[in-house]
Amino acid sequence: MGLIVQKFGGTSVADAVRIHRAARKAIDAKERGNQVVVVVSAMGDTTDDLIDLAKQVCTVGDREIAPPKREMDQLLVTGEQVTIALFAMAICAQGHQAISFTGGQIGLLTDESFSKARIQSINKQKIFKELDAGKIVIVAGFQGVTSDGDYTTLGRGGSNATLVAVGAVLKADVCENYTDVDGIYTADPRIVKNARKIEKISYDEMLELSGLGASVLQTRAVEFAKKYNVPLHVRNSQNDNEGTWIVAETQNMEHIVVSGAALKKDLTRVTVKAVPDRPGIAARIFHSIAAANISVDDIIQNVMDDNTANISFTVEHGDLHDIKPIVEKLVKEFGGTTAAIYQGELAKVSVVGVGMRVHTGVAERMFDALAKAKVNIQNITTSEIKISCIIDKDHGPIALQAVHDAFDLGKARA
Ligand code: ADP
Ligand code: ASP
Ligand code: MG
Numbered sequence: 001m002g003l004i005v006q007k008f009g010g011t012s013v014a015d016a017v018r019i020h021r022a023a024r025k026a027i028d029a030k031e032r033g034n035q036v037v038v039v040v041s042a043m044g045d046t047t048d049d050l051i052d053l054a055k056q057v058c059t060v061g062d063r064e065i066a067p068p069k070r071e072m073d074q075l076l077v078t079g080e081q082v083t084i085a086l087f088a089m090a091i092c093a094q095g096h097q098a099i100s101f102t103g104g105q106i107g108l109l110t111d112e113s114f115s116k117a118r119i120q121s122i123n124k125q126k127i128f129k130e131l132d133a134g135k136i137v138i139v140a141g142f143q144g145v146t147s148d149g150d151y152t153t154l155g156r157g158g159s160n161a162t163l164v165a166v167g168a169v170l171k172a173d174v175c176e177n178y179t180d181v182d183g184i185y186t187a188d189p190r191i192v193k194n195a196r197k198i199e200k201i202s203y204d205e206m207l208e209l210s211g212l213g214a215s216v217l218q219t220r221a222v223e224f225a226k227k228y229n230v231p232l233h234v235r236n237s238q239n240d241n242e243g244t245w246i247v248a249e250t251q252n253m254e255h256i257v258v259s260g261a262a263l264k265k266d267l268t269r270v271t272v273k274a275v276p277d278r279p280g281i282a283a284r285i286f287h288s289i290a291a292a293n294i295s296v297d298d299i300i301q302n303v304m305d306d307n308t309a310n311i312s313f314t315v316e317h318g319d320l321h322d323i324k325p326i327v328e329k330l331v332k333e334f335g336g337t338t339a340a341i342y343q344g345e346l347a348k349v350s351v352v353g354v355g356m357r358v359h360t361g362v363a364e365r366m367f368d369a370l371a372k373a374k375v376n377i378q379n380i381t382t383s384e385i386k387i388s389c390i391i392d393k394d395h396g397p398i399a400l401q402a403v404h405d406a407f408d409l410g411k412a413r414a
Pocket of ligand 3: 009157215216
């Protein structure tokens, strides 16, 4: 007998029929003799719809304010709360016992960073008590509470983080992430038609792919899975096919030079122009941004002739609301001719593979493929196991397909 934690994403619980189908998977696992915990997301596009509603309410005339973060989380946690109750009912309707819990009810405590909270602890006794009583336990993904009892959310795609965190504290034998595709592919199968399902991928490669746009798994969840060595299996909720295993790296993985390609859409470049060129200025800028919990990437500094520098970096479009007031404050503080420019409509195409550590020529092949596809590269960043290029947003899908084909990712491995 083992312990399995399953997670069903929004599409997999989008209506009553799908909830019943997902409930059946949980029951099957239970009938095979396992203890089963299920983490669920909000139904279908509920989270997007709630965000949209908040936007509408926060727009008066042509003035739009950023929704207060605490209230936003208060709103968003309702999505998952609907699913847990319906999911537990579906299991009961199929003749089995189930109980549902919100994040707060299983003591899923987080810090106070609304919208991007970090999990601090989970009360596993409460879950074990119900499992030992023979029930399937349903937990709301994406949410937690602060020590003051305020609701928090864990960032978009945060049910993945709940899955892995619950799996880690319960020492689950496996965490199954049920979604709307058969596993992790060599690129987003909705953009690249000949993308191929990968059997096994290392935590580090998955970490890069998630951060670079493969939103099938949230980056934080993969980080957590790696740290606690949680066995993670990504599968399709609509069939019984074997999916993709995310595992610790093995030596023979280095034979594969590039494992996958990814596209991150909706990036904005922020340029702070004519900042004083002296020690401490970059630290000042990036400290203020990091303090607001915003991640930046692709940093470039160009030193000018007049003792000033231009500092550029990219942020996700969704973070603009938060970053603008910080940048404007810095611009005022630096004074003089310092100014901020925002350039949207950018994307980033990347290739990832642990084999890059030992093989050369990857960058050349990638740049060549982009040139042939007539995609202009605006900036390049690399790490040990990835190469990324900033490009125009409109070129995104063509660029992804071009690099995918340049490394023959669609072809079956020998
Ligand atoms: P869920 O609602 O189950 O959490 P998501 O929509 O968050 O599902 O993630 C699944 C989607 O991730 C897929 O439909 C697919 O379009 C997208 N995706 C992006 N990159 C990849 C990839 N490399 N492999 C598989 N899916 C990917
Ligand atoms: N419902 C949340 C979202 O849409 C969490 C999740 O689905 O993982 O981001
Ligand atoms: Mg998701």
